[in-house]
Amino acid sequence: MDQLIVTLDGPAGSGKSSVARFLAKRLGLEFLDTGAMYRGLTAKALHRGINPATESHAVIELARNTPMRFDWNEDPPRLYVGKLDVTDRIRDRDVTGSTSEVACLAAVRQVLVETQRRIGKEHPKLVTEGRDQGSVVFPQANVKFFLDATPTIRAKRRVLQLQEAGKRADLEQIRRDIIERDRRDSTRKEGPLICPDDAIRVDTSGMNREQVISHLENLVREKMNIPPSPDQ
Template sequence: MQDLIVTLDGPAGSGKSTVARVLAQRLGLEFLDTGAMYRGITAMAIARGVDVHTETHLVNELVRHCEIGFDWATDPPRLHVRGQDLTGRLRDDDVTGGVSAVARLPAVREVMVREQQRIGREHPRLVTEGRDQGSVVFPGAAAKFFLEASPAVRAQRRADQMRAAGRRVDVERIREQITARDAADASRSVAPLICPEDAERIDTSEMQLDEVLDLLTARVRALPGGGPRATS
């Protein structure tokens, strides 16, 4: 079976995780949520009493000795850090507020990129989403997409997800967090958020989920190796 890596990059709240997960299902590929990995490290650091904004040396030490991976038997795969299932913590406010500080650390990104590339070798038919997948982690990917939307739209989508999970929502606070995350991701010195030159840029602000999925599905199925295991 021919290898097939599909990357979806874009800013926070652009719908990458949802699109990537469903796209993988449609195409019969596996799904990698790289943002969950950074959030998992953040959640673990917070649980250990580390201030991720000021005690960066402790975050660096934690990630160097941290076993992080996914349970691929579940859909979507659940995240485990040092044997703990932290999936339920990943969208909590304290994790959301700290993940940019963690993700900008060169030592953290070095470990995460290495682990993501390892996953790509072990799961070579993969849809992977994040902020540097097409630019840094998988520059030779067969298909690259960059999803974007306005901050207001992204905030509302994130709020809807949280309400569906039974959580309290402050849409304005979510919008502020998203705007701050955009600035942090675009300005960091290591692997900043960019649209790869060979990626297709897609503004999803006025698109429904199925429209985005239909477009990406057609693009990937047109590629060599993009169709044999595809499902409807």
């Protein structure tokens, strides 16, 4: 099989990043976290003292003139925006709170979609996650998923993620932030958060990560006629 693109779309906190990473391992594919790319650009903008809410032109220029790359030798891949390693910065609340301002900029999305498609050509066996992977970036993907969960469940997952990184977190504030981000992501003009018509929708609210990964793995293997792994 020369190409196998699996897309995972869904709202913030639905578990896409961790699920996509381990699903890629199970299937022997590479992993692309596109949400990290928008977060990474946001982190770089804040590092430069740029306010994404009021200085959109500066953000666009930054996107156009700053190379972005993943270090595929690391697991998970580390993300560099220019020479700045933003991997450990992109989940901080100030970055999270400004990412939607960056992601709604059409010119920024054009740059990053082009970058993502280039990565797809260089790494044609790929699990890729984000908001618009199945709908915009890879509309001809072999298998598409849309992961969702209730805002409260997603907020609890984000709190746990932050706590594991040694950071403080306010559950109710994060829940409100998630609801607001859902609104902005689903109503923006460029690459809005939608469930593609041909995507398999999976509500992960009552599932742990292992259950979600196994469920998606089985669906991909069944659809693509891939034999079970020796561990199954």
